[in-house]
Amino acid sequence: MQHHELTSGWxxxxTAGEVPDAARGTFAAAVPGCVxxxxxxxxxxxxxxxxxxxADLAWFHRTDWRYTASPDLAPPEPGERIDLVFDGIDTVATVRLGDTVLGRTENMHRSYRFDVTDLTARTSLTVDITSATTHAEALRSRLGDRPAVNVPRPFNFVRKMACSFGWDWGPDFRTxxxxxxxxxxxxxxxxxxRVRPVVGSDTVEVHVDLERSGLETRSAxxxxxxxxxxxASTVVPADVDEAVLRLRVPDAPLWWPAGHGEQPLSELTVELSSGETVLDTWSRRIGFRxxxxDTGDDEHGTRFVILVNGRPVAxxxxNWIPDDHFVTRITRDRLARRLDQALGANLNLLRVWGGGxxxxxxxxxxxxxxxxxxWQDFLLACAAYPEEEPFRSExxxxxxxxxxxxxxHPSLVLWNGGNENLWGHEDWGWKDLLGERTWxxxxxxxxxxxIVAELDPSRPYSANSPFTPRRTPGQSHPNDADRGxxxxxxxxxxxxxxxxxxxIPRFCSEFGYQAPPSWRALTEHVHAADGRALTEVDDPYxxxxxxxxxxADDGTGKLERGMAPHTGVPERLEDWHWAAQLNQARAIRHAVEHYRSWWPRTAGWIVWQLNDCWPVVSWALVDSQERPKPVWFALxxxxxxxxxxxTERDGALGLVAVNDTDExxxxxxxxxxxxxxxxELAxxxxxxDVxxxxxxxxxxxxxxxxxxxxAEEILVAELGDERAVHTFAEDVDLKLDPAPLEATAVRVGGGYRIDVLAGSFASDVTVHPDRLAPDARVDDGVVSLPAGARTSFLVTTTADLDPADLTRAPVLRTANDLRAVAVRAASPATGPGGHMVSAG
Structure with a gap:
């Protein structure tokens, strides 16, 4: 088989819509790419x-576009078939070669293959992409409306990335x-x-489906x-188009999750031949595991424990969202950096969320x-979806x-039926809106x-997140903390x-807390409506x-009401930014310490969310410019x-030692x-002995x-290099020294080292190096130091910095220094209770 990529000349x-003059005309198009x-x-x-x-680009929602190329399609050799293959079209399109319509597409998440053997004389290839918005609205009108979190945006009526239509952390650019x-x-x-390898601990069962060319007499x-x-090999008779080959690999090394062992990968190859001629090949790296x-019942409810190679994994x-709203800009190197940040935060699982x-x-x-x-979601999120045709077939x-x-892929351990759809139907008023309509x-x-049982029987399936296994209608709830x-x-x-x-949840697959991105990400991309810097206006928030x-719905209000009892709500934007980031770090740290202390009753947790797709105030651990927020260090x-x-247990303070290792x-x-x-007081x-x-x-x-x-005491626990610090009151009630540190900075290879000594208790010491240089990164953060304790931070950067700037605010900060700033009342709630729908 010969492959020729069509990447140039597009x-x-x-072709339709109210398009600004600057966007009219013909433009060079990158393929793969986005208009x-x-x-x-x-x-x-x-x-x-x-x-x-x-908002300036909202006109794009209702425009149509034509891609054009002139591929050089040489005529077929005798017996040769020629296919034109599109691995992904976003989204509703008509494909033509010359004046012949090859087909129509309505799904971003599928590939398309067209036989053009008899059409190679045609020299013009066009793909007419029509507005996904108008297509979805037309289908909604025909099938009847369905409730969704982003009403009236009709993302649940077109098979396009749902967050293309915006989310409570992402922009509305309908690509x-x-x-x-x-x-x-x-x-x-x-x-x-089609090749389907069903892999076990020492076996592979390879299911192969063939397509015949139809241009010659079928042969074995x-x-x-x-x-x-x-x-192993087999001969597939002329009248058969499938085969199953089974291999036992007795010396197969087991693939393990991070922290449980190694990740050996083995090349699996499939070769299709006729006589001495190789017709096609397929290869992938697999892992044996x-x-x-385990969703069995116990005295606490219903478990949800992931076992790999029979071993329970904590x-x-x-949660993972697309790493850039313009997904064609996401490179392998960028993904590698982001996954390394996940590993660097001691994570062992990413959930690919159903709205991406x-x-x-x-x-x-x-x-x-x-x-x-x-953990892989099927792509349904926070909405009711029609089950009628043509939607169902898509x-x-x-x-x-x-x-x-x-x-x-051995890393894939769970298929999940969607995000919050079963919960939404139960709790978010959908039943009254839907009537008898499918959802x-x-x-x-x-x-x-x-589908999973038929095609991929080696993996488990869960109907939704959240989900209660064996739920009894009227007696149990899809978001029951004690079940699933x-x-x-x-x-x-x-x-x-x-x-x-x-x-004490059995498995918390979403929880999260907001904070702004790094200072540089915020201030470089966001200015006040009148063009001034945010620091120059009275009410930047x-x-x-x-x-x-x-x-987020009432996001700033929720941030401030969350900050008020802990750090207070600072008046100045610089202090507000730090307090909000610190409060996020503490919130997530608090949740994770609680969840981990209850292992194995709580078998896992998945924080919302690892990453951002653009500069935004969000729940992310890492912002869109790849900078870890303070919460990343705390986590x-x-x-x-x-x-x-x-941490507290049954109303009393206790010491918890978690040992998720094999020793x-x-x-x-x-x-x-x-x-x-x-x-020292006690x-x-x-x-x-864990x-x-x-x-x-x-x-x-x-x-x-x-x-x-x-107001002025702490509890400290130390074991080897591990230290835990507990205050007996919130910051707003503590007598914290506003300047507890002695700090010096010196140039070292690759950047600068900051050495700090706590003269008094210093709470959550954090360095914000992006304040000085765009490429500056720090190796640690959110470190609490008892009086007399020392630590060092390494800042890597290519910039030439004044070391003194690294030793003072706004670069070097503590929770203590917020006690010396002006504070104000939190923003009042804008509605009753809170917004039911989650970030995910």
Missing amino acids: TVTT LTDLLAAGAIPEPYDDAHE AGLWKPVRVERWTTARLA VKVRVEVRGAG TVEI VRGA MYESDDFYELCDERGLLV IEAEARENVVRLMP GKDYAERLFGE THHQWDVWNRLDWSAYRSE GDPTFLVHQK RRASAPRALFL PWTGTAEVRRSSFAGA RRETRI PARSVQVIALPPELTTPHDA
Whole structure:
């Protein structure tokens, strides 16, 4: 088989819609690519991510575009078939070669193949892309409306990335384009139409489907499969188009998740031949392992435990969204950096959320290499979806194609039927709006499960997130914290983050807390509506342009009401920014320490969210410019394989030692109560003896946990390099020294080292190096130091900095210094209760 990529010579021009003069005409088109990024490259539109340009580009929602190329299609050789293959079209399109219509597309998440053997004399290839918005609205009018979180945006009536229409963390740029490769394939006799490897711990069962060319008399062909020196072959008779080959690989090394072992990958190859002629080949790297989900009942409810190779895995995860709204700009290198940041935060799972896309092969290959588990949603999110034709067939076709495409990857451990659809139907008023109309129940509870069982029986399926297994209508709830998976959004929407302690979920697959991005990401991309810097206006948080980059319902109000009882709400933007980031770090740290302390009852958690797709105030750990927020450092420490916490249990303060390694953790922990100034008030040594993959909870005596003066005392626990610090009151009630640090900075190879000494208790010491240089990064953050403690931070940068700038605000900050700034009342709530729908 011969492949020829059609990447050059494409142009794009508008064919319908109210298009600004600057965007009219013919533009060079990148393929793979997107019309908006082509217009941006040509200078025809402003930078979409800056200021309020989202609204300036709303005209794009209702425009049509024509891609044109003139491929050189040589006539077929005798017996040769020629196919034109589109791996992905965004989204509603008509494809023509010359004046012949090859086909029509209505699904971004599918590929398309057209036989052009008899059309090679045609020299003009056109793809007419029509507005996905008008297409979806027409289908909505025909089938009847369905409720969704982004009403009236009709994302649930077109098979396009749902967050293309905007989300509470993402912009509304409804892209269009040839977003995946286009190529010509030339082949004879037969080709490998579909290969499905069902992999176990030492076996591979390879299912092969063939497509015959139809241009010659059918003949027998041979299929051979090989992996790690084991091979098998079979002859497929002329009247048969499928084969199954089974291999046993007795020396197969097991693939393990990060932190549980190695990730050996083995090349699996499939060869199709006729006589001595190789007709087609297929190869993927696979990993030998088993996976299952334990959803049995116990005294606490219903478990949700992921087991790999029979071993329970304590899941430490993050939800994943497309890493750039313009998804064709996402490169393998960029994905590698982001996945390394996930690993760097001690995470072992990413959940590919159902409002985004089935990610590129690069994403899953990189997860395979790193041992990052992948929980894969089918692409339904936060909405009711019609089950009538033609929508149903599109849903089924994309599910079948992507199950087969992704099943070779050992990192993929769970298929999930969608995000919050079952919960939404139960709690968000959908029943009254829907009446008798379909809403997607059959997709989640039957269709997807049957597809997985048929095509990928080696993996488990869950009907939704959140989801209660074996749910009894009227008696159990899809978001029951005690049964299956659970989403915790009451904390963000209406409760203080201390309320995370109020429940012990079996598996929390969504929870999160907002904060602004890095200072540079915010101020470089967001200015006040009048063009001034945000620092120059009286109310930056209420400025219309700022709110373009704060999509959450009453987001600023929730941030400030969340800050008020902890740090207070600073008046100046610089201090407000730091306090909001600090509050996010503390909220997530608090939740993770609580969840981990209850292993194995709480078998896992998946924070919302790892990444951002543009500059925005959001729940992300890492902003769109790849800078970790302070929460990333707090999470890294809280999710370490071995971690020490001071946390409440049954109303009393206890010491928790988490050991998620294969070796026991033993030692003597020193626990002391002291003043902020360093005077020791009580001390106790306690033996730590934590078996592998276990948690030890140690009650502490009253002399340690009962302060004489809660406003100026701390409790400190230390074991080896691990330290936990607990204050007995919130910052607003503490007598914190506003300047507790002595700091110096010196130039070292690759950047600068900042050395700090705490003269008094210094809470959550954090460095913000982006304030000085765009490329500056720091190796640690959110570090609390008792009086007399020292630490160092390494800042890497190519910039020439004044070391003194690294030792003071706004670069070097603590929670202490917020006690010296002006504060104000939090923004009042804009509506009753809180917004029910979550970020995801």
